[in-house]
Amino acid sequence: ASLDSPLTAGVRPEALRVERGEPGDGAVRATVEHVEYLGHETLAHVSVEGGGAVRLVARVEGMLGFEKGQPVGLLVDPSAVHLFDGNGRSLGG
Numbered sequence: 001a002s003l004d005s006p007l008t009a010g011v012r013p014e015a016l017r018v019e020r021g022e023p024g025d026g027a028v029r030a031t032v033e034h035v036e037y038l039g040h041e042t043l044a045h046v047s048v049e050g051g052g053a054v055r056l057v058a059r060v061e062g063m064l065g066f067e068k069g070q071p072v073g074l075l076v077d078p079s080a081v082h083l084f085d086g087n088g089r090s091l092g093g
Contacts, residue, residue: 007091008084013059015080018044018066023073030056032070037063046072 023029029049036043042064048054058074066072083091 005086007086008088010082010084011056011076011080013043013057015076016056016058017075018046018058018060018064019073019075020070021073023071024075027073027075030072030074032066032068032072034068035066039063042066044072046074048074 019027030046031049032044033047033055034045036045040061042060042062044058044060044064044066046056046058048056056074085091
């Protein structure tokens with residue numbers, strides 16, 4: 001892929017860490033849009049501030065109480081990010 005072609009970043013839901021309250025350093029501001037309580041885990045569907053149509057799902061252990069409209073911060077381990085070229089091919093090794 002050339003440097004001027006679009007890239008897509010992929011992150012698994014369990015690789016996202018959700019912070020409540022004011023996001024700390026390195027965190028991306030997001031808003032909770034929907035919550036699924038699954039017993040042993042909670043799925044928080046969030047929209048990213050300034051991200052347009054960007055929607056993410058964070059998988060967190062336990063029954064954490066998130067509410068629709070709640071501001072949160074998202075952190076991701078850079079090693080958990082997978083990059084794909086414009087044709088959907090993985091750029092990882």
